[in-house]
Amino acid sequence: MLSPTETGLGTLTAAGLALGGYAYAAMWPASTIFGPTLRAPRRPGELALTFDDGPNPAWTPQLLDALAAVDIRATFFLVGRYAQVVPDLVRRIQQGGHLIGNHSWSHPNLAFTAAAKVREELRTTQDTLAQITGQPIRFFRPPFGARRPFVLRTARSLGMEPVLWNAITNDWSEPSAEHITLRLASRIVRNQQRGFATNIVLHDGGHLALGANRGPSVAAATELIRRYRYSHRFVTLDGWA
Numbered sequence: 709m710l711s712p713t714e715t716g717l718g719t720l721t722a723a724g725l726a727l728g729g730y731a732y733a734a735m736w737p738a739s740t741i742f743g744p745t746l747r748a749p750r751r752p753g754e755l756a757l758t759f760d761d762g763p764n765p766a767w768t769p770q771l772l773d774a775l776a777a778v779d780i781r782a783t784f785f786l787v788g789r790y791a792q793v794v795p796d797l798v799r800r801i802q803q804g805g806h807l808i809g810n811h812s813w814s815h816p817n818l819a820f821t822a823a824a825k826v827r828e829e830l831r832t833t834q835d836t837l838a839q840i841t842g843q844p845i846r847f848f849r850p851p852f853g854a855r856r857p858f859v860l861r862t863a864r865s866l867g868m869e870p871v872l873w874n875a876i877t878n879d880w881s882e883p884s885a886e887h888i889t890l891r892l893a894s895r896i897v898r899n900q901q902r903g904f905a906t907n908i909v910l911h912d913g914g915h916l917a918l919g920a921n922r923g924p925s926v927a928a929a930t931e932l933i934r935r936y937r938y939s940h941r942f943v944t945l946d947g948w949a
């Protein structure tokens with residue numbers, strides 16, 4: 709089946725950013741109407757595991773153990789208000805050699821957030837993560853993938869490259885790790901056929917509260933690593949910037 713990008717959404721946006729067009733520009737991961745973002749380069753042999761909405765004391769430690777056991781590094785887009793509560797867990801992510809990114813302070817839809825608040829969401833998180841890790845944060849993923857030109861400009865002005873993805877499924881609500889794995893694997897195959905690496909989104913936390921159950925997501929990550937660790941190279945996003 710053709711994806712929406714191939715069936716005329718490009719034409720729809722060209723029709724003048726009507727409501728449907730605006731939603732496409734603001735929410736569709738492949739859209740560059742509101743500015744370019746990092747998705748995945750033409751390196752079909754590479755996979756980036758990225759985890760959003762942590763740090764989560766209930767599941768991030770197990771995930772870190774699983775990654776350490778196979779010597780694979782991932783990228784973690786952290787929610788600032790959680791990082792502030794569990795700074796030791798942020799440092800543990802860093803000490804594992806993983807890349808840490810900014811996922812806003814409170815996970816609002818930034819396409820519809822006032823400018824001053826957008827700046828505060830990004831800058832407070834930036835400051836908090838830099839203070840905890842002792843390093844500047846260079847990557848930003850907008851919550852829900854929602855953005856507008858001001859959001860992307862603000863991220864860049866704070867020294868961050870905006871990142872989206874090209875492989876996602878509803879791992880936050882899907883109880884079966886096997887289903888999550890199968891859906892992501894089909895996207896890996898599709899991206900590879902098109903000549904691209906895959907930028908995979910999974911969730912080790914939940915944006916509504918600390919402590920969300922992410923057992924299926926962590927199990928799916930482990931299974932994806934088992935399937936692909938000898939045929940592909942797992943990378944962090946700084947290798948693509």
Ligand SMILES: [Zn+2]
Nearest residue numbers: 760761851852
């Ligand atoms: Zn998120």
